[in-house]
Amino acid sequence: AQKITQTQPGMFVQEKEAVTLDCTYDTSDPSYGLFWYKQPSSGEMIFLIYQGSYDQQNATEGRYSLNFQKARKSANLVISASQLGDSAMYFCAMREGEAGNMLTFGGGTRLMVKP
């Protein structure tokens, strides 16, 4: 079974509108972390936001927020006020357990912002 599922291969959003990118995960470990990364066409993975499994509040970082629904095992990324520079691939990733750094990635969502 897929550990990280991103069901939207591609999405369009109008500039200045908000957009939600979906991510569901599967783990039996009570301790885990969820990450979102942005990958522009240049290839570099840019860290956006992190949510720990024990965090009580949803994470926010500037225009990025994470809609964490633990019971549903979902960690959707919300980008507010989209900008043209937000056009990129977005990856959801999970780290299981408290030691080690192995990340399991979803298949990604290509976001395209229309002017």
Add this chain to the structure above:
Amino acid sequence: KAGVTQTPRYLIKTRGQQVTLSCSPISGHRSVSWYQQTPGQGLQFLFEYFSETQRNKGNFPGRFSGRQFSNSRSEMNVSTLELGDSALYLCASSFQGLGETQYFGPGTRLLVL
């Protein structure tokens, strides 16, 4: 603070050759992880090094190996290259590798002909 650097950025090799990729982590970071990204398989974890020791290994054949030096710089080596090894190889560093955020380098694009 300088970010993660990877060299070379682009590489073309032929089947059967070997290749060595280099990664310099963010200053002070001691954990270095390597990932392979291909259109077919997506992003896959190769291995992680901490304090010059391999701490975790993904599901890749023994042709893929790595090492870490005392200054935390890391190299990965692929021997007997196959066409399917063509990929973007990404290196990521973190402070101690205890689940904290990993920061990625720009990657090395390897093309095997």
